[in-house]
Amino acid sequence: MSNLMNLTPQGMAANAAKDVLLDKRVLIGAGTLVVLGIAWYWSQRANTDAKITEVSKQVGTGTREGMAVELAMRMYAAIDGWGTDEEALYEAAKQMRLYQIPFSEVAGYYNKLYGDHLISDLQGDLSASQMVKFNQLLNQRTTL
Numbered sequence: 478m479s480n481l482m483n484l485t486p487q488g489m490a491a492n493a494a495k496d497v498l499l500d501k502r503v504l505i506g507a508g509t510l511v512v513l514g515i516a517w518y519w520s521q522r523a524n525t526d527a528k529i530t531e532v533s534k535q536v537g538t539g540t541r542e543g544m545a546v547e548l549a550m551r552m553y554a555a556i557d558g559w560g561t562d563e564e565a566l567y568e569a570a571k572q573m574r575l576y577q578i579p580f581s582e583v584a585g586y587y588n589k590l591y592g593d594h595l596i597s598d599l600q601g602d603l604s605a606s607q608m609v610k611f612n613q614l615l616n617q618r619t620t621l
């Protein structure tokens with residue numbers, strides 16, 4: 478007869494209290510996830526910053542490797558987050574061609590610094606026609 482008991486004002490109040498407790502638990506759970514997410518994000522950023530410092534020290538500036546690192550960083554900035562800075566990506570393609578920095582070298586540093594794959598990130602952020610344009614800028618010939 479416990480079911481009937483719960484229909485008494487005291488029983489209903491107890492149920493309502495349980496609901497409030499459940500809501501609190503859900504809120505605390507969600508809040509914990511948010512806090513953990515933020516902590517994870519910042520630890521990743523600190524980790525990336527440390528890698529950038531380390532790699533930059535290794536390759537130096539003004540070297541071809543240094544430029545490859547810089548291009549990887551600029552491309553990451555153009556791709557990361559909402560939207561895409563297509564112009565920055567086209568510019569990076571031009572620079573790679575101009576300074577004869579292989580795409581694979583930039584992609585290698587991109588992966589080393591961010592743990593992501595440049596080619597799939599580009600494909601994710603650029604449309605098919607934008608990919609074609611990027612490719613053309615990367616491999617542009619002076620004559621057709």
Ligand SMILES: [Ca+2]
Nearest residue numbers: 556557558560
């Ligand atoms: Ca993006």
